[in-house]
Amino acid sequence: MKKVTILAIAAGMMLLGSCKKFLKEDIYTQYDPASFTGTADGFEKVLNGAYSQLQVTGYANRNDVYCFGEFCTDEMWETGGGFEAQAKDFINFTWDATNSFFSASWTKSYLAVRDANVILDNKDKASGIPADKLKAYIAEARFIRAAAYSYLYNFFGPVPLVISGKNVDALQTKASEADMQQFIITELTAAAADLPATQALRGKATKGTALAVLCKYYLNKRMWKESADVAQQIITANNYSLFTDISRLFAVENESNKEYLYVFPCINQTGYGNIVMAHTFPPAYPILTNWIIFGAQFKLYTKFVDTFDPTDKRLKMILTNYTDTKGTYHEMSKDASGNPLNNARSFKFVPDPNGLSADMGNDIPVIRYADILLSRAEALNELNGPTAASIDLINEVRHRAGITDIKLADYPAKENLRDFILAERGREFFGEGKRREDLIRMNKFITGAVARGINAKPYHVLYPIPQTEIDADKNLQQNEGYR
Template sequence: MTKPIIYFAAACLLTASGCKKFLKEDIYTEYDPAQFGNSVDGFEKVLNSAYAELQVTGYANRNDVYCYGEFCTDVMLQSGGGFEASAKEFITFTWNPTNDFFNSTWSKGFRAIRNSNVLLDNKDAATAVPAGKLKELVAEARFVRAAAYAYLYNFFGPVPLITTAKNIDPEMTRATDAAMTAFIIDELKAAAQDLPPKQALRGKATKGAALAILCKFYLNKKMWKECADAAQEIRELNQYGLFGNVDRLFAVENENNNEYIFVYPCLGQTGFGNIVMAHTFPPGYPIQSNWIIFGAQFRLYTNFVDSFEPGDERLKMILTEYTNTSGVTIQMNRSAGGQALNNARSFKFVPDPAGQSADMGNDIPVVRYADILLARAEALNERNGPTQESVDLVNEIRGRAKASKIELADYASKEQLRDFILAERAREFFGEGKRREDLIRAGKFISGAQARGMSAKDWQVLYPIPQREIEADKKLDQNDGYPK
């Protein structure tokens, strides 16, 4: 395992609710607990460095969200450009432990954990920090650490559990599944107790954010009662609701909406942006002069696009035809003869007029309120079978999209409603990196890939521990199925 180190840069892209700005960036060559613990400012600088590593924006978002969460599913694929070879490994289920994306995800997650641990190691010496403020900072650090572990767990399963930045053994075994699960749950519960309901800056942890990460963790662990209860607790906070116009939900001008529970803030500046649209604009699309089109193209499967009802407002976020700069109208979803083209595009992230080149300012949602409603609907169905409440929750999502409401009488079994909720989650969250985990939970990830002609194996529900880490730590076991 890569050793935790004491050198770091404390910088974080967090944005104010009224306008976009950077927090002050402070570059450190070595931290001194005796110094940063003397003030709120010192503690916040360390905490900001933890947030910076937790956030997945720019090219990291492309790798972690799209390669890990979308291209290996029945919703989205990629072709063209220099990125095609990298994406193909995930489309075809041919990834391996030497893929550098896994190195990056692992290192970034453990840096967030390390930087959180630095603050937590020194909380008792922070006598100059007011008790109330210290309590909140500690809760934020616990949130970041737990969220980072939940992120790593989603991809790799249990990993080494490190809860201090002091005297770390360079060779550590992986935690048991039970220990890692208990740690993530306990930390998020504790953080939720002490976090405020609102923060001045987007991207910082709140009570709702901690409960939302916890709710989704319960969901993916199939802890149905706990998931349903956590979702209900979030609803009872009365902080969140569905944004009215779903096709404008992801536009820059609407990112202060109360559907977003936790986000990765973005700026239209090099290295800090949402780069998805540069991969989405098709060749010859009439873009603004300050934007760019990449050769690497993110595309939607025709079967997925066809799953929407014609009147579904979410179809407004999908480009199925356009007139290019030569005046030619291009069909994207099906040819004139009805052939599936698998080439429609997700315009969910409405292009930012002020974006610079590939970088746009659209915040990237991690969890939004729609996810919580559908999580509770799914959990209730798994516990009790179809009920009016679970159907009503689904209909909140469909009603917002102006899609037809479903009726309880049409779902005679748990399995029938489960399949509908799975399909509804695809329609609601395409391009947000959730499809892989949803398919895994439904037991359809591997079988679905095989149906698409991929040589997917059962053990590929987890990604491999990076080979670099296996070689550096002789006690670190590789996931089943991958080269030992």
């Protein structure tokens, strides 16, 4: 990991469903870690900086969620604009270690780790902070650090574990798989034990947030029993529920809902906005004068759109036709002969009326309650094969979508229900960056890409360690398959 000497701390505005307002924003151009740690105000400022680095909004979200998590899959692709050349690397599996998106994601994650380490390194020096408040600060720092490492692991596999800011060796080696796993599980478990169920301020991690990240980490590691158990813990707590109208879940006015366990908050300001709609509005789409349409267009594959039942309410979030500002009508899914156009758009994020240019205030979900339900269903199926319990969890999500129940009798084997869960997760979470990890977990990421005519190799299940890090650290080994 490169040594960083002068770093910006921007206050985080990380939204969780139970919170009522944003964290106060304080901006610093540089800082001495020791000067921030003596008081509650100092601890909070460093935590705000850590949250700011952990969240991914604006163009960083476009890169991490869509390039890393969607364009390399069977759901979504991109054409047009100056972004096309960069997106093609992910569509065609031609990325390499020099891609700047990898280094940007790596750097942000390690900055979050650094700030969390400042809190944990100085927890015994705090003065005048009540014990319960200090305990909460420590739990937040442990969550941020573990979440950042979980994020890195999802993309790059094991990475260097830097668990203190004191006497950091500039030359680091990757942690072992076992050490990485133990650290993430231990830290998330400890954080969940000490975090409150709700917070007064938007932007504070809760018990549910930590458990949600832990549940998904277990799931992606195929630790089925552990994932099922943590999911049940979240369900039993009864703090979360499905939002009634899926088509309006992602609207700005519905952000404070009980379905969001973990989100990246957005406001209509550069760097803090959700810019996805500027990429999904088709050419000459009738937009408000305060919005903008990018030349780089995010599109859904017709084959994916065709997997939806015609009565599925989630289809309301997909634009398949429109009349442009000149009065011309456009079909976007299929042409008159029924040939796929691969041009439908995800309108999951209801455009923010107060959006400014590309920046809209729609919060970006990382983990929703629907994900917890389907994660437990999947884990139970992997443990026991199809059961009434797993079918009921799936149907809970389908009820909200307004479609008919599936029946246990229709899924005689684990493999049958596994395939259905993968398809159902696609319909529920398209555009949320989960497709890559779902396909990897079910061993269909590489085979699916090959079936699309792409020269995908087994090593592509991980992204390369950024070349800038390899060049700066002679002890850091590149991931297998990359030069």
